[in-house]
Amino acid sequence: MDKGAGNLVIHRISPRAGIEGGKVYVECTGFDTQNFSQSFLYFGDHPTRITVATPSYVIAPIPRQAQSGPVRMVVDGETSNPVYFEVGTRLATNLHPVCNPALDASGNIYVTLSGTRGQKVPVSIYRITPAGVVEPFVSDIINPSGLAFDRQGDLYVTSRYNGTVYRVSPSGKVTTFCTNLGVATGVAFDQEEHLYVGDRNGTIYRITREGICYPFATIEPSVAAFHLAFDQQGYLYVTSPTMCGYDPIYRLSPDGDVEIFFTDLGRPQGMAFDIEGNLYVVAYYQGQSGIIKISPTQEVEHVLSGLNLVGLALDGIGNMIVVDTASVYRLPLGIIGRPLP
Template sequence: MAENLHPVANPAVDADGNVYATVSGARGQSVAVSVFQIQRDFQMRPFVRDVMNVTGLAFGPDGYLYASSRAEGTVYRISPDGAASTYAEGMGIATGIAFDRDGNLYVGDRSGTIFKISRANVDGTSGEIFVYATLEPSIAAYHLAFNDAGTLFVTGPTTSSNQVIHAIDRDGNATVFYQGLGRAQGIAFDVDDNLYVAASLHGQRGIIRIDRHHQATLVVSGSNLVGLAFLEDGNAALATRDALYHVALDIEGRLLI
């Protein structure tokens, strides 16, 4: 789909099927284009400039793209024409982001905190910000996704080859959903509540499916995979460290917007 990128988490998909991916860069590195839009015909155009180290991407209920900056600890709200404004600050090393069904935004701070930002005000500014849960620090980034029941699932790569996926309930209590992955990164759900994660399983890197019975299987094999996003007609956009790939998986993803 696109090359010369630097995704470090899932791409995002808007209501029209356009895909958004980052050129995240090394910490503190300024890049010419922070986020690219890849249109349905695979044409790629610059979308966001001048935001440093964009990491997590997610569309909000208002149709705006939200992006975290791990260099600044800031979440930006990005209009349909690519204009970025500050939405929330003080998020530590802000990485993964996800919206719940009520429009609240959750942000993973790499040092171990999951923040909850209450639904935006009418003027587009953020609501109350507070600590939702605390986990062990990650060496790379947190990755967040909700299932249909409203449980928040979180991965955060560590040096362990026996990593866990955390499940956090509505009260902020964390439990272990699955253990046994290597460098687990981007995650997403299908409509049947199966969880998909970019990780290594028994030494094989790829996209791993974990069903509701906690059984894990390798769905797609591929090195350097960091994230995924489900598209229409059973397809998916898979992100590596420098490119996006379009793959027919015959899987219907859970709607995020």
């Protein structure tokens, strides 16, 4: 990176955050496409080769070693102006999340090592402290899937293997809460602390505090998992990824009436709301993979780029916690999550 910024100018990077492997779109001027073979995007000191180039924008992947900081274009020795980019910090790997991570009131992160169907792994749920220390938490749940905390600090865990919801105390003691829920995956609490569980065969169940279960609504089955999240008005949002590539987000009223909230998403998965009512969802949208923000008026913004993402959580101090099929990342994006119901 020999020369300072001259004719080569970066105007915008979209999105402004990502994890390794995700792609960024860089709007620029002063780029001569004839120099494509000598063109790189630098994340700090780590270069990545530009894969698509036009005079007005380029596309490049986020390199594995990338860290948060300035991004610059370098073309045949000329260096652009720097633009800040947030890269997720990996907190843990060698995991297997299939739904959102969960956060307790102390800021600890809980994530699964779900395993293949019927596989009993040595540790099925890990706890990651705010300092980034990874601790075994639960060892005797097969295929743990969805995670959600109640107001008392107990963690509720679904098993896609046996259709059971387990209740886990803060000390890690496991008890059975409800059974016979099909392929139980996503889970969420409403304001009255009824627990909702998605059976990916097509049924959403509502479970009372006493563990009594009722069918609540029916939607299209999923090839993967149902993912659930409540808004501030008590509506339940559900994603149900299929193989068609144009999947909706369903919105269910407190009475169980089903409508489509948003559509044309590719494999939408985990969701979370911020305190302003914006919905964040893992999905492919308009050819880009990662996390998009959907406002209450359905304005859409691509906020994070990444591959093989599964879920997310938003804490109360501005961090977004993101999980892919093997790892957990943290990004300080200044987005405040909606508190527990």
